[in-house]
Amino acid sequence: MPVVSDRVNAVSESITLKVSAKAAALKKAGVDVVGFGAGEPDFDTPAFIKDAAKQALDRGETKYTPTPSIIELKQAIAQKFNRDNNLPYKPEQITVGAGGKHCLYMAFMAVLNPGDEVIIPAPYWVSYPEQVKLAGGVPKYIRGEEKNEFKITPQQLESAIVPKTKVIVINSPSNPGGHAYTPEELKALADVAAKHPNVLVFSDEIYEKLVYDELKFVSFASLHPKLLEQTFTFNCHSKSFAMTGWRVGYVGGPKEIIDAINKLQSQMTSHITSFCQMPAAMALSNPRGPETIEKMRQEFERRGKHMWQRLSTLPKVTCVRPRGAFYCFPNVSAYFGKQDINDAVSFSAALLEQNHVAVVPGNDSGFDTHVRLSFATSMQQIDKGLDRIAEFLTRLM
Ligand SMILES: Cc1ncc(COP(=O)(O)O)c(C=O)c1O
Numbered sequence: 001m002p003v004v005s006d007r008v009n010a011v012s013e014s015i016t017l018k019v020s021a022k023a024a025a026l027k028k029a030g031v032d033v034v035g036f037g038a039g040e041p042d043f044d045t046p047a048f049i050k051d052a053a054k055q056a057l058d059r060g061e062t063k064y065t066p067t068p069s070i071i072e073l074k075q076a077i078a079q080k081f082n083r084d085n086n087l088p089y090k091p092e093q094i095t096v097g098a099g100g101k102h103c104l105y106m107a108f109m110a111v112l113n114p115g116d117e118v119i120i121p122a123p124y125w126v127s128y129p130e131q132v133k134l135a136g137g138v139p140k141y142i143r144g145e146e147k148n149e150f151k152i153t154p155q156q157l158e159s160a161i162v163p164k165t166k167v168i169v170i171n172s173p174s175n176p177g178g179h180a181y182t183p184e185e186l187k188a189l190a191d192v193a194a195k196h197p198n199v200l201v202f203s204d205e206i207y208e209k210l211v212y213d214e215l216k217f218v219s220f221a222s223l224h225p226k227l228l229e230q231t232f233t234f235n236c237h238s239k240s241f242a243m244t245g246w247r248v249g250y251v252g253g254p255k256e257i258i259d260a261i262n263k264l265q266s267q268m269t270s271h272i273t274s275f276c277q278m279p280a281a282m283a284l285s286n287p288r289g290p291e292t293i294e295k296m297r298q299e300f301e302r303r304g305k306h307m308w309q310r311l312s313t314l315p316k317v318t319c320v321r322p323r324g325a326f327y328c329f330p331n332v333s334a335y336f337g338k339q340d341i342n343d344a345v346s347f348s349a350a351l352l353e354q355n356h357v358a359v360v361p362g363n364d365s366g367f368d369t370h371v372r373l374s375f376a377t378s379m380q381q382i383d384k385g386l387d388r389i390a391e392f393l394t395r396l397m
Contacts, residue, residue, distance in 0.1 A: 011130045015363055019348050023358035034385035036373040037358045039175065041242040041300075041326070046292045049241060052279035061275045067266045068258075069096035069277050076281035077250050084208075085219035087233060089252035095261050096280075098272050100206045100236035100249035103261075105131045106268075107232055107251060108167070110260040111200060112137040116166035121152045122366030123177045123329065125204070128169055137166065141366055146331060149320045150177040154188040161192075167200045168193060170220050173207035173324020176365050176372040178304070180211055180324035183218045190223035193230065201231040206249075207325040209240040209293045212301040215323050229254055239325075240293050241283050248272060248280045300326050303375040303382060310386045311373075314393055326376045329362065333369035338396040343368040354395070355388040 020037055027033050068074060074091035081087040081094075097103040104127070112118070114136040120128050122141045129139040142160050144150035157168070170189065173180035181189070193201050203220035211217050221231035236249035251261070265271070283289050304322045311319040316334035332347050341347045344361035348371055351357050362370035375382060 010133050033356045035358045037360050038374045038376050040244040042376050043242040045243050048288050049279050049283045052282045056275040056278045065271050065274050067262045067271050073277045073281040076284040080284045086222040093255050094252045095258050096250045098247040103249040103251040106261045106264050108135040117164040118167045119160050120169045125175045126364040150179045154192045157192045165199050169202050171204040175325050176327050176329050178322030178327040187223045194224040194226045204234045206236050211324040246276050307375045307382050328373045329370050331370050335396050344371050355392040357385045357388045
């Protein structure tokens with residue numbers, strides 16, 4: 001009889017999947033569902049990157065490559081880190097994995113021993129705690145307060161660090177909160193981390209290019225001279241280049257652990273798809289890259305502002321203004337106690353069933369009072385969905 005391992009049994013089943021499965025079933029049955037669930041850009045991958053993949057195939061780049069990727073890609077990433085982030089990583093301090101998610105997972109696997117603690121600010125991306133548990137670690141949460149735009153303070157961070165702390169996760173701009181730290185706020189957190197040289201920092205910077213209101217993005221490891229030895233910087237092509245399906249992510253950090261990640265990957269997936277590697281390098285080095293990203297960023301900024309303004313006018317709903325990424329994360333708890341609604345999951349299920357709008361409950365992100373709405377969809381869909389939400393709330397009142 002097949003028996004699932006304790007390791008996998010310890011991982012939570014995503015409750016959000018239930019809502020997305022229901023949305024998919026409704027759509028299949030012909031219902032006009034407005035989807036605010038997507039965690040990916042609605043733009044296509046830029047043509048110049050797709051052309052580069054076709055050329056890579058025609059050149060025969062279809063065979064095994066070195067585990068951390070071809071040297072051209074590592075060099076392009078090193079240049080990007082130097083140019084955009086003021087991070088002097090050398091190619092040997094970089095490895096490439098199947099998306100940001102895979103890089104994070106391998107890094108947790110490479111550094112955690114059983115019982116090691118990982119500090120995760122909430123609200124958080126759903127995969128951090130589960131990846132930590134899979135690697136034998138223990139997630140420890142710091143709650144970001146809504147009145148502080150979900151951002152944790154240096155005092156909160158300092159008091160959360162204990163002898164068992166192995167890693168601090170920083171994610172700015174953030175999924176699902178939509179918040180982003182200013183350079184000064186991040187510097188204050190960096191100063192705390194630098195006082196604890198035995199604690200590593202995993203800085204998830206995958207939404208780096210999507211910042212709004214003239215906020216300046218800075219890389220965590222660039223904020224204190226000591227942090228380069230403690231910090232791993234994660235990034236990917238998924239969000240900034242609209243390449244979610246390509247599965248290209250990368251991490252820079254101290255060589256010893258990058259080597260350990262390579263050892264692990266060499267026994268898992270070997271490397272990412274060969275013909276995605278040259279296009280990924282080209283995306284980072286071609287001058288058309290920044291132009292394309294900027295166009296998408298401007299459009300996301302316009303939509304995000306619009307969605308946030310509309311959410312803010314809904315009675316008894318509070319919403320932190322998104323400063324980055326493509327999510328609004330409103331608090332809907334004032335409606336708990338109506339019908340059978342008692343948390344974000346039941347709220348999302350009722351909204352989907354009654355008014356056909358799909359949102360992601362915040363339960364898996366540590367906030368069962370909030371729901372996540374992605375604005376990676378058209379203005380027209382945003383307005384249609386918000387009209388329906390307004391109607392739904394009116395009925396609940
Ligand atoms: C905060 C955060 N980190 C990492 C990832 C993983 O990105 P990728 O699609 O490159 O694996 C996501 C994806 O949604 C994310 O939101």
